[in-house]
Each structure stands twice: as structure tokens, then as C-alpha cells.
Amino acid sequence: MALVNIEGIDPWLTEYDACEKLFREIMEQLTMRDGEPKTSKVYASLSANIRLRMKQYTREVQQLKCKVEEASKLKTITFEEAERRTRQVEQLQSKDIQLQKLYEPRTNDYMSSRTSLLRAGSSAFADGGTTSWAADDDDDKPLNVQVSVNDLMSHQERVLIEQDKGLEELCKVIARQKEIGQTISNEVDHQNEIIDDLADHMDRTDESLINKTQQVRNINSKDRTCGYWIVILILFIAIIIVSFV
Known part of the structure; x- marks a missing residue:
């Protein structure tokens, strides 16, 4: 993300706004893609463009996270500002997980996907190594695809790996939010004690x-x-x- 350091504007905030804008653009393209038949060229073109933009979004969010950590270590920003920017990065990471789920909606249901893949693999093995099955589109048009058992198992493994990664990232975000909440609670208690002491002193x-x-x-x-x-x-x-x- 190439940016110009304009006087009076924090480059980090500019990059954060750019990530927010990229997220909105990806969401708009996902909406456009959902309105197209899955077998059309427009759908395939939008999917390819969305995939590239999602990779760019993930990379830029990671850069923002690294810059916050570096600024926090070098003490170039206050502790409160570092905490605020960390929460903003975590929100961007949550949106990244949301984009992954919207891009591949069939991976959302873990048990359903696993059961269907295993059932299809069993049928393929019984038929001699391949099977022909229909994929339901939004416009109810069947698409016959020859899929081998190895392809099914590979696809299943990829789906499970992606889901595990998403769950791990979500777990990290939740743990971080809990830690921040505890820190805020402790700070509030400390400030309340100071206010009580000040009130007694004033009396x-x-x-x-x-x-x-x-x-x-x-x-x-x-x-x-x-x-x-x-x-x-x-x-x-x-x-x-x-x-x-």
C-alpha cells in the first residue's frame, strides 16, 4: 500500500481507511457475483477478481498489525493509542474471516460439508472410482461434474484446514478482546479509587x-x-x- 506522508495526517490512519474502503469494494463485488449464475463467465471473472482483492486485504491488514506492534515497542505512540489501534486491526481481521465465509458459502456448515463429501466418496468408490453428481445453482441448473475419490478427499482436507485456520483466528480475536476488557475494567476500578480518595481529600x-x-x-x-x-x-x-x- 503506497502512501504519501501528508503533513498533519497519520499514515497509519490513512492505511486503515484504505483497508475499510477495500472491504466495502469486496462486499459490493460479492453482492454482484451472487446475482449472476454460477456457470456464467461473469461469475467466474468476479470470483477471480474477488480472490485477488481478498489476498490484498489480508496482506494489508497484516501490515497494519505489524506497524502497530513496532510502534508500540518503539514507544512512538501511547499505550492507549496502541490498544485502540489493536482493536481496530482485530475488527479488520474479523471482517477478513467474514469475507472468507461469504466467498465460499458452502464451507460454512462444517458437519454438512463433511457428511456430504464422505457420502459422495463412498458412492464414487462403489461405482469404480468416479461419480457424477449435480451441483445446485441459484437458478436450479444442474452441472454434471466427474470427481475422483482423491479429489473429494483433497477438497475435504482443504475445507477443514481453512475452517481450522478461521476458528483459530477467531479464537485469538476473542481472547484478545477479553484481555482488553479485563484491562479496561482494572483501569476503571483504579480510577474510581482515585476519585474516592480525591473526594475524601476535598471534604x-x-x-x-x-x-x-x-x-x-x-x-x-x-x-x-x-x-x-x-x-x-x-x-x-x-x-x-x-x-x-
Whole structure:
């Protein structure tokens, strides 16, 4: 993904937006493909184009993940930003798994696929190594295909491997989300403790301020009373002096 580092724009965010845009384009092509007969040239062309774009999407998501890990190790971004970008990458990985399932919808049902393949393989072996079966299309047009037992078993193995990979990736994403949730919960608890301590400190400060204010008022009141008595005493002495004179 070749990008220009424009001043004021984070290249990582630009690459993330490009991945989001690529995902939407792939979804649009999948929708277009579903509207075409599976035996048509348009369907085959769209499938080939979608497969290439899906590989590009997977590669670019992996690049984003590596850049987040590198930036986190070099401390070029904060811990909170690294966590946020990690969650964004995990969302992209979940979308990658979604694209894989939409591209090959027949691999979604694990048990059904396995049972049908084994049953077909048994029939092929009973017929002498090959079998002829119909694949149902959206427009109910049968397509006769000669499939050997080895091809069936190879296809079954590929399906199982892809499903195992998808489940492993999904398990990693779920585990990571759980870890992030626990970290957030611990941070919230810590912040609540800090807020409680701050509230207690503010209460003590308010109480101390009230007491100090009352003391200042008392001292001020005493100072004023003392001044009055001094004036009265001076006047009394003046009266006595005048009387004797």
C-alpha cells in the first residue's frame, strides 16, 4: 500500500481507511457475483477478481498489525493509542474471516460439508472410482461434474484446514478482546479509587477551610473590641486630667 506522508495526517490512519474502503469494494463485488449464475463467465471473472482483492486485504491488514506492534515497542505512540489501534486491526481481521465465509458459502456448515463429501466418496468408490453428481445453482441448473475419490478427499482436507485456520483466528480475536476488557475494567476500578480518595481529600479541605475562616472572624472581632476599649481608656484618662486641671 503506497502512501504519501501528508503533513498533519497519520499514515497509519490513512492505511486503515484504505483497508475499510477495500472491504466495502469486496462486499459490493460479492453482492454482484451472487446475482449472476454460477456457470456464467461473469461469475467466474468476479470470483477471480474477488480472490485477488481478498489476498490484498489480508496482506494489508497484516501490515497494519505489524506497524502497530513496532510502534508500540518503539514507544512512538501511547499505550492507549496502541490498544485502540489493536482493536481496530482485530475488527479488520474479523471482517477478513467474514469475507472468507461469504466467498465460499458452502464451507460454512462444517458437519454438512463433511457428511456430504464422505457420502459422495463412498458412492464414487462403489461405482469404480468416479461419480457424477449435480451441483445446485441459484437458478436450479444442474452441472454434471466427474470427481475422483482423491479429489473429494483433497477438497475435504482443504475445507477443514481453512475452517481450522478461521476458528483459530477467531479464537485469538476473542481472547484478545477479553484481555482488553479485563484491562479496561482494572483501569476503571483504579480510577474510581482515585476519585474516592480525591473526594475524601476535598471534604477534609472544605472542613479545614471552614474552621480557618471561623478563626479569622473571631480574631477580627476581638481586634475591633480591643480598639474600642483602648479609645474608652484614653478618653477616661483625658477626663481625669482635665478635672484636676
